[in-house]
Amino acid sequence: MAAPLLSCWESWGLPSLHESLTVMAYAKFSGAPLTVNTINNSWRAPKGDMPVLVSEDTVISQPAKILNFLRKQKYNADYELSAKQGADTLAYIALLEEKLLPALLHTFWIEAENYCSVTKPWFASRIAFPLSLYVPGKMSREALNRILLTKGGPPLYSLTEVEAQIYRDAKECLNLLSKRLGTSQFFFGDTPTTLDAFVFGFLAPIYKVCFPRVQLQEHLKQLPNLCRFCDDILTCYFRLTVSDGR
């Protein structure tokens, strides 16, 4: 089989963004050959559905589905896990999605200073004109919509109250991950697995992107084991030197 082609965003001194990063990390961990195609000046991304994997005649989006596809191709990073560890993986991914994702979306797409000075110009420069005028705003509205619909509602009436709550949740989630990781190199010992790919996908953007408003980054930097975890993966698997990138 020819190496599947992964289309994704390239960004900020990171190999890619949140979800694409999860897929790329998993591919590195499992040894799956991927040809990575970074999006530049694209007409193809009006839905912002990245990453997309194309293998022969199948097209797959969403990280969970791509990972399943790679597993079926015998690129499995979880061979050595026990059944219980497999269950833990699913549970921690749910924790990330429920508790960390809303704050991550907020930092990128809703916090006005971050959005105007970093996220919007960056995305606009990767998308062909005139889509570049429209797509970033659409992605921002979708993020806001998701946060309000899932985390809003009584008794949190104003956006400020919802924000306070999602950042509280996110910081608690980071603390839980830090406690769970402890002093070991990866979440299940010495070799990286699916869970490590997901955690890395969520943490690396928080850790590396230089935003004007950095609530989460400040909190993450107080948890040395999680920072070490990100640095290790970036240096060992992506051959990046550890420096703050924009």
Add this chain to the structure above:
Amino acid sequence: AEPWPENAALYQQLKDEQILLSDNASSLAVQAFLQMCNLPVRVICRANAEYMSPSGKVPFIHVGNQVVSELGPIVQFVKAKGHSLSDGLDEVQKAEMKAYMELVNNMLLTAELYLQWCDDVTVEEITHPRYGSPYPWPLNRILSYQKQWEVRRKMKAIGWAGKTLEQVLEDVDQCCHALSQRLGTQPYFFNKPTELDALVFGHLFTILTTQLITDELSEKVKNYSNLTAFCRRIEQQYFGGQEKESPTTAAPPAKKKSLLR
């Protein structure tokens, strides 16, 4: 620990003709949690429970002069009063417990909401008649559609709107598989009962005992014998005394009949 008032009450919708799968599961989870803490509450059924709740969600408890809704906040509230089930766990176990609780919320609860508000047959046959039951026409229809619209918007925002029923059932199976593997042969998820056990019991027991259009959902749970045994054990231990049949009267016989068309 502060004393627990004798007149503490838990509010939910009417058991026989109104309450839906997801609300019943959440209510049962809170009841199980309070039973495990040995804090008695009287269960009060009100047709307008949803509108009485401070968060718009059931169940909620009324203790002294305070009103608290949903399992998470109730666990916090009870903890502030000096009762906790998870104090004995170490930090890693606490992280694990929270992760599994999010798994149940993220997959089982969302699947229940999907089934009752996005599966067209279930919506027509069960959800609309039950949800609107306390109100006269046309209010019953209006309120049902309003709620349906709200839930569907949420499903769309989290990317569940495009899923088929088969995919949702597949997710439920994956979640049950994980819970079953984690539980193994132990009586509880950790050495002693915690809020995770209450939450899992609330959802699985409700799924097992509620008659829907088809048995597909309960069949998924029944494939895991340790999970069904877990439900039976908690039912007997914490709800056995009150009534012979089951926890709260919200459970099998009455409910089955009422949901059978």
